[in-house]
Amino acid sequence: MDKSESTKIEMGESSKLERKLGKAPLLGSPSHAISSVPIVANNKKVGNYKKGISIFDLILRIASVATSIGAAVGMATAGETLPFFTQFFQFEAGYDDLPTFTFFVIAMSIVVAYLVLSIPFSIVCIARSHVVAPRLLLIIFDTAIITLTTSAAGASTAIVYLAHNGNQDANWLAFCNQFGDFCQTTSGAVVAAFITIVLLLILIVLSAIALKRH
Amino acid sequence: MDKSESTKIEMGESSKLERKLGKAPLLGSPSHAISSVPIVANNKKVGNYKKGISIFDLILRIASVATSIGAAVGMATAGETLPFFTQFFQFEAGYDDLPTFTFFVIAMSIVVAYLVLSIPFSIVCIARSHVVAPRLLLIIFDTAIITLTTSAAGASTAIVYLAHNGNQDANWLAFCNQFGDFCQTTSGAVVAAFITIVLLLILIVLSAIALKRH
Numbered sequence: 070m071d072k073s074e075s076t077k078i079e080m081g082e083s084s085k086l087e088r089k090l091g092k093a094p095l096l097g098s099p100s101h102a103i104s105s106v107p108i109v110a111n112n113k114k115v116g117n118y119k120k121g122i123s124i125f126d127l128i129l130r131i132a133s134v135a136t137s138i139g140a141a142v143g144m145a146t147a148g149e150t151l152p153f154f155t156q157f158f159q160f161e162a163g164y165d166d167l168p169t170f171t172f173f174v175i176a177m178s179i180v181v182a183y184l185v186l187s188i189p190f191s192i193v194c195i196a197r198s199h200v201v202a203p204r205l206l207l208i209i210f211d212t213a214i215i216t217l218t219t220s221a222a223g224a225s226t227a228i229v230y231l232a233h234n235g236n237q238d239a240n241w242l243a244f245c246n247q248f249g250d251f252c253q254t255t256s257g258a259v260v261a262a263f264i265t266i267v268l269l270l271i272l273i274v275l276s277a278i279a280l281k282r283h
Numbered sequence: 284m285d286k287s288e289s290t291k292i293e294m295g296e297s298s299k300l301e302r303k304l305g306k307a308p309l310l311g312s313p314s315h316a317i318s319s320v321p322i323v324a325n326n327k328k329v330g331n332y333k334k335g336i337s338i339f340d341l342i343l344r345i346a347s348v349a350t351s352i353g354a355a356v357g358m359a360t361a362g363e364t365l366p367f368f369t370q371f372f373q374f375e376a377g378y379d380d381l382p383t384f385t386f387f388v389i390a391m392s393i394v395v396a397y398l399v400l401s402i403p404f405s406i407v408c409i410a411r412s413h414v415v416a417p418r419l420l421l422i423i424f425d426t427a428i429i430t431l432t433t434s435a436a437g438a439s440t441a442i443v444y445l446a447h448n449g450n451q452d453a454n455w456l457a458f459c460n461q462f463g464d465f466c467q468t469t470s471g472a473v474v475a476a477f478i479t480i481v482l483l484l485i486l487i488v489l490s491a492i493a494l495k496r497h
Contacts, residue, residue, distance in 0.1 A: 209491060212491075274426065280494040
């Protein structure tokens with residue numbers, strides 16, 4: 070009778086008892102129960118860590134919007150008209166004279182549009198640092214966009230190099246002596262595109278590290 | 284006396300009791316203990332999933348070694364000597380006539396070297412599908428290498444386009460009419476580089492998905 074009462078009490082206070090057991094390290098209980106407190110602490114730490122990465126991601130994203138706008142606008146507004154002209158010709162250079170530069174302007178416009186649209190996703194990553202889907206989306210599209218940016222920047226670099234140095238073997242003459250300002254502006258746009266590439270690279274590495282800490 | 288004995292028994296069988304408590308869903312015990320069985324099953328499933336991704340990663344990596352070797356060797360061996368010559372000149376074209384093509388050969392050689400060196404890491408990912416460090420290393424370096432590949436491919440595309448079409452505004456003449464074989468080979472090398480880029484893109488997306496399932 071006394072025993073059954075003792076058992077009854079024990080069952081009634083089971084959750085309390087269990088909590089006690091869970092904290093006792095020498096009773097051979099499963100590790101889940103023992104380590105529940107450290108797990109929570111660790112999750113919180115990882116959460117802060119991921120939030121820090123997400124904030125840095127947002128800052129880098131805004132910076133890369135700025136540099137890509139600089140690249141697109143710089144190239145699109147590059148143009149120079151020489152101060153002398155003949156009866157039939159006026160010597161002028163613009164980005165649309167070279168198909169590669171046109172590609173550069175289109176590609177960088179797409180990059181700007183993508184980066185602006187990606188900012189809300191980056192903010193979602195800050196607000197809910199444990200959500201994985203937007204981070205995965207960002208890393209996939211960032212990789213696609215870095216490819217677009219790099220191809221535009223690489224192609225334009227090749228043309229800018231030709232414009233500066235020419236090529237004797239192919240008999241392509243440099244025209245930067247005549248169109249100095251045009252060359253200067255297009256070179257600046259290409260440099261801005263390369264800065265965008267570096268920022269995107271850091272963004273992808275950060276996203277990968279944040280995914281790892283899932 | 285009877286009560287204390289009951290308590291003693293209870294303490295002695297604590298681990299058994301606790302296991303019983305842990306399996307009972309209505310006792311308000313922490314979720315760790317309840318869900319221990321499904322977690323193990325899920326881990327195994329995720330492990331298989333990640334192993335599948337790793338095997339696919341290895342296959343893609345070997346394929347990209349092949350395409351990047353094709354690109355590097357194709358460009359390096361591109362050359363054509365015209366069958367007529369004057370007293371002073373022999374008309375020939377090689378990749379080293381154009382600095383962009385030289386850059387292409389060097390960049391693609393680096394890509395080949397990296398991809399070959401990355402195969403052991405990919406194998407480690409298959410053997411130990413839960414290890415995160417090699418996967419993170421691969422995704423970071425893959426991203427760097429895709430940038431290098433794309434810049435080389437983009438720059439060479441711009442030059443190949445010029446060689447085919449020329450540019451009237453800059454007064455750069457096409458030379459593919461004279462050096463048809465040379466243009467053909469370099470175009471093929473550029474296409475091989477773009478296939479490498481696509482394979483690397485898939486590799487990065489796969490690595491990101493595998494990291495997510497950590």
